[in-house]
Amino acid sequence: MRYHTRKIVKPGDLNPNNTLFGGRLLEWIDEEAALYAVIQLESNRVVTKYMSEINFVSSALQGDIVEIGMDVVKFGRSSLVLKCEVRNKLTRKTIIQVDNITMVYLDENGKPAPHGKTKIEYVRDRLALN
Known part of the structure; x- marks a missing residue:
């Protein structure tokens, strides 16, 4: 799992229980x-x-730093299936897991279309090719 983004839990992110609102996390x-x-x-x-x-495995509190990890499960013809884990940056305790997030590539008419990708590519490798 590669963790790309960090967020700090602010007062506006909390639910009535004073923990991170699930809708905000989603x-x-x-x-x-x-x-x-x-x-x-x-x-x-x-x-x-x-x-x-x-x-939802655990909760996050105001001031916690959470990090969002994504990994590719598979490349489909017009889709990319990802899995996600969000964890507390400092304790490494898992907050939420999502096993399947399907993203679909669309053509100019808004219809699913082949994207032509078959493996993970890193920006640093693309830049090295130019």
């Missing part, structure tokens, strides 16, 4: 999945198609 995950897919597929024409069962 928003962060969806945004991170979209960014990951855009970078991998080299196109901003990517949408979230599916998110599997979400497993």
Whole structure:
């Protein structure tokens, strides 16, 4: 699992129990999945198609720093399937796990289309080729 983004839990991110609101965390995950897919597929024409069962393992409190990890499960013809783990940066305690986030590449008409990718590519490797 590669951790790409860190967020600090602020007062506006809390639920009535004074822990991180699950909806805010899902928003962060969806945004991170979209960014990951855009970078991998080299196109901003990517949408979230599916998110599997979400497993809240522990909570986060105001002031906690959480980090969002993404990894590729598989490359489909027009999709990219990711898995996600969010954990507390300092304690490494898992907060949430999502086993399947399916992102779909769209053509100019908004229809699923082949993206032509088959493996993870890193930006540093793309830059080295130019």
